[in-house]
Amino acid sequence: MTVRTRFAPSPTGFLHIGGARTALFAWAYARRHGGSFILRIEDTDVARSTPEAVQAILDGMQWLGLAHDEGPFYQMQRMDRYRQVIGEMLAAGSAYHCYMSKEELDALRAEQEARKEKPRYDGRWRPEPGKILPAPPTDVLPVVRFCNPKEGVVAWDDQVKGRIEFANSELDDFIIARGDGTPTYNFCVVVDDRDMAITHVIRGDDHVNNTPRQINLLQALGAAVPQYAHLSMILGDDGQKLSKRHGAVSVMQYDDEGYLPEAVLNYLARLGWSHGDEEVFSMEQFVRWFDLDHITASAAQFNTEKLNWLNAHYLKLADPQRLAGEVARRLARQQVAIADGPDLVRVVALYRDRAGNLNELADAVHPFYAAPKPTAEMCSQHLTAAALDGLDALRGRLSACDWQAPELGKVVKETAAAVGLKMPQLAIPLRVALLGLPQSPGIDAVLEVLGRERVLARLAAVLPA
RNA sequence: GACCCUAUCGUCUAGAGGCCUAGGACAAUACCCUUUCACGGUAUGAACCCGGGUUCGAAUCCCGGUGGGGUCGCCA
Numbered sequence A: 001m002t003v004r005t006r007f008a009p010s011p012t013g014f015l016h017i018g019g020a021r022t023a024l025f026a027w028a029y030a031r032r033h034g035g036s037f038i039l040r041i042e043d044t045d046v047a048r049s050t051p052e053a054v055q056a057i058l059d060g061m062q063w064l065g066l067a068h069d070e071g072p073f074y075q076m077q078r079m080d081r082y083r084q085v086i087g088e089m090l091a092a093g094s095a096y097h098c099y100m101s102k103e104e105l106d107a108l109r110a111e112q113e114a115r116k117e118k119p120r121y122d123g124r125w126r127p128e129p130g131k132i133l134p135a136p137p138t139d140v141l142p143v144v145r146f147c148n149p150k151e152g153v154v155a156w157d158d159q160v161k162g163r164i165e166f167a168n169s170e171l172d173d174f175i176i177a178r179g180d181g182t183p184t185y186n187f188c189v190v191v192d193d194r195d196m197a198i199t200h201v202i203r204g205d206d207h208v209n210n211t212p213r214q215i216n217l218l219q220a221l222g223a224a225v226p227q228y229a230h231l232s233m234i235l236g237d238d239g240q241k242l243s244k245r246h247g248a249v250s251v252m253q254y255d256d257e258g259y260l261p262e263a264v265l266n267y268l269a270r271l272g273w274s275h276g277d278e279e280v281f282s283m284e285q286f287v288r289w290f291d292l293d294h295i296t297a298s299a300a301q302f303n304t305e306k307l308n309w310l311n312a313h314y315l316k317l318a319d320p321q322r323l324a325g326e327v328a329r330r331l332a333r334q335q336v337a338i339a340d341g342p343d344l345v346r347v348v349a350l351y352r353d354r355a356g357n358l359n360e361l362a363d364a365v366h367p368f369y370a371a372p373k374p375t376a377e378m379c380s381q382h383l384t385a386a387a388l389d390g391l392d393a394l395r396g397r398l399s400a401c402d403w404q405a406p407e408l409g410k411v412v413k414e415t416a417a418a419v420g421l422k423m424p425q426l427a428i429p430l431r432v433a434l435l436g437l438p439q440s441p442g443i444d445a446v447l448e449v450l451g452r453e454r455v456l457a458r459l460a461a462v463l464p465a
Numbered sequence B: 001g002a003c004c005c006u007a008u009c010g011u012c013u014a015g016a017g018g019c020c021u022a023g024g025a026c027a028a029u030a031c032c033c034u035u036u037c038a039c040g041g042u043a044u045g046a047a048c049c050c051g052g053g054u055u056c057g058a059a060u061c062c063c064g065g066u067g068g069g070g071u072c073g074c075c076a
Helices: A017-032 A051-064 A075-092 A102-114 A185-195 A205-220 A251-256 A261-270 A283-289 A304-317 A320-333 A344-351 A358-369 A376-382 A385-398 A405-418 A423-435 A443-450 A452-462
Strands: A004-007 A036-041 A070-074 A095-098 A143-146 A153-158 A162-167 A175-177 A200-204 A227-231
Touching (some): A004 A017, A004 A200, A017 A036, A017 A051, A017 A227, A017 A283, A036 A051, A051 A251, A051 A261, A075 A095, A075 A175, A075 A185, A153 A205, A153 A227, A162 A205, A175 A185, A261 A304, A320 A358, A344 A358, A344 A443, A376 A423, A385 A405, A405 A423, A405 A443, A423 A452, A443 A452
Parallel strands (some): A004 A036, A200 A227
Antiparallel strands (some): A095 A143, A153 A162
16 A cells, blocks of 8 residues: 555645644655555635645745655645535535524533533434424525434544544534635645545644544445554644744744755754654655654653754755855845955855854854954953054965965964964954954964965055054 | 654653663763864763653553644645
């Protein structure tokens, strides 16, 4: 049997971190087993679904590199199919029209809550042998309800949580089509999962309670029941539930914040899944290792610090050429011109070991492309008379020497010795003069990359004429 | 409230009855490296929610409690 998984977001907002992990796991499982990963857009909530949200989800998936094999399928384009199945169920007696008005339903719920009961439909329009139904009112558009079994239990072996059982007595006859004839979520999911021959439903924990209804529906339709794997939630950094108004951010925001997709992916893979002590791995390795047996059943708290560490790690490994492209985009956004400056790829290579993210990298690289702007304190602290003498002497030697890092390092050292300064006493003023900062990577490398002309010009700017 | 799920260092987790004096990673602390700041290296502290069972033996199995979470829509 070919494995077929799906990711089925509803386009009511961006792709957030929880959705991204669900997609990642479903994608990895299909890849792992040589199966297919299907993208399905559950847009039947016309009021809340937007094309922008669809695009945001697609963008997020693309940024992460989670390619689907089939789809995207849009549920709104499958209305005819849903209506057809509803007709079949009505004909077969596994569904029925219910003429209860919303007001009546609200009243029923209020009553039940007052009695501290679980609110549920009481089955008043359910056809039953020997039961006499009232005459259908003419002013109510009937909904269609599913004839849920009244007795017994529904159970499944959840691939992450183990066996889960629900008594049918806990379930009511839920609505599968609204008064206007449009189908509802649980129904569409079932028809789609069946039509798309989904073998493994990997989704969020919040769907556990829908599962028994969907299984009953599947069985009423005579369809095979897929395997289910319910992933627990991801909590925010503060241990609170993630929601639109609290901490939930778009995966694209990680792009804005300078994270590399491979770092986000690696982090997400490790959040709720493990392979022994492995912490850092590529997506190829992940796909080779991924299974449903090692998924954690309890909720996990998001830890930005660990993500940061992974991001810094992947930054060190990344191709400078690629990094330069990312940094260039960020500098352009800040109106920093790089055309006349040193080779960005070389500058980036100098800093990629020391930056936590692409934005930091862009900031670190910035001084190479702008006139140094040391603060007054920096100047008074580092550009002392003795230091300026040293820089002056250095300028002379630098104007003639061989322009290679090892040679440059030697020149700085020798100059320091010649003017009676310790290395830091010359190197730090030099950094302030060149970059406007007291810290930088090795001064020899900075000199080399910056280039003789720019170095001499920047020295001239701090030295008295 | 009802139903369902869940519980190992601050955090992510390893752990499928003896391999556990509970391992790894992030974070923290200390030291080392070093021309500065980082990076890196080494080391240290830090956990099996509680109570009952089962067993020769339980972090691991069972029951109860407590904590946390999810769901109870003509939303998905």
